[in-house]
Amino acid sequence: MKLDLRLGSKKISLGRKKINRSWYGNIMNVLFLGALGYFMALPLVFVISNAFKPIDEILTFPPKFLVHRPTLSNFSDLYNLLSGSWVPFSRYVFNTFFIAIVGTAAHVIIASMAAYPIAKRKFPGRTFLFTIVVLSLMFSATVTQVTNYMTMSWLGMIDTYWAIIIPAIGSSLGFYLMKQFMENIPDTLLEAAQIDGCSEFRIYWNIVMPVVKPAWLTLIIFSFQSLWGAGGSVGSMYIYSEQLKSIDYALSQILAGGIIRIGPSMAATLLLIAVPILIFVFAQSNIIQTMSTSGMKD
Structure with a gap:
């Protein structure tokens, strides 16, 4: 949008400056971004290709990047292997989804409820509590595994x-x-809600959470992806019963079967990463949309 003002005999133009870029610069940007996207997509394309390769193509040296004779035998062999276990495969799927969905939902709700008073309310010790949280980000999950195990055991x-x-x-x-x-x-938004008689919980749920929608959508991606793969080596530390283990544990047992199971293991790898990728693709579109419409300034 452009606004023209006239002061006497002078004309002043106010508005956003148009950026001119040569066709050469546009082509270079497209080529650079295309090459970057190509290299970022290579690992995913390789995993998908390997899942449909017959075993002779998987073991070919030097390895071939794309499949030449696609087959579904890897998936059928994977189904037969999982059907032969004494715990149904559907039980592993249920365990994984239950842990990921319940853990993600609870984490988003509790994290947002705890962040609301720290961010928008003033009380003694607020800065100290936030400093402790920031310092805890310095420690990896490996450092706290023993403490978590002792706490869960207690x-x-x-x-x-x-x-x-x-x-x-x-x-x-x-x-x-x-x-x-x-x-x-803006604090004025919350103050207006208080004047209208809204409770703190209603302000948090009906005003704050819709405004920070990009934040909790992003948090859903991170939390779901971490919990989806938490049932493997980490989950085995806490869960010993076979009927409570997750799908990635069941698939890891296939990988331990040796080279004869390399085909089903490739299919298992694709299935293991498919759900987190779909969750990311779905939530990413919402994040882009909400970030362009939820920006607010005081």
Whole structure:
């Protein structure tokens, strides 16, 4: 949009400056971004291609990047292997989805509820509490594994779903992300809601959460992806019963079968990464849309 003002005999133009770029610069940008996207997509294309390769193509040296004789035998062999286990494959799928969905939902709700008073309310010790959370981001999950195990054992949650879900709920990354987004909400918006008689919970749920939608959509991606793969080596530390283990544990047992199971293992790898990728693709479109419409300034 352009606005013209006339002061006497002088004409002043106010508006956004148009950026001119040569056709050569446009072509170079397209080529650079295309090459970057190509190299980023190579690992995913390779995994998909390997899932449909017959075993002789998988073992060919030097390896071929794309499949030449696609087949579904890897998936049928995978189904037969999983059908032969004494725990139904559907049970592994249920365990995985239960841990990922419940853990993600609880983490988003609790992290946002904890971030709201830290970001928008003033009380003694607020800065100290936030400093502790920031310092906790310095430690990897490996450092806290022993402490988490002792805590879950004391609570009697070993060999249950909650041994994986409870530590994931208290992740400090979600709290930090929500707090940073909530700080950008104008205080006048919350004050107007208080004048209208809204309770703190109603302000949080009906005003704050819709405004920070990009934050919790992003948090859903991170939390779901981490919990989807949490049932492997990490989950085996807390869950011992076979009927409570997740799908990635079941698929890892196929990988331990040796080279004869390399075909089903390639199909298992594709199935293991398919769900997180679909979740990311779905949530990414919402994040782009909401980031362009939810920006607010005081």
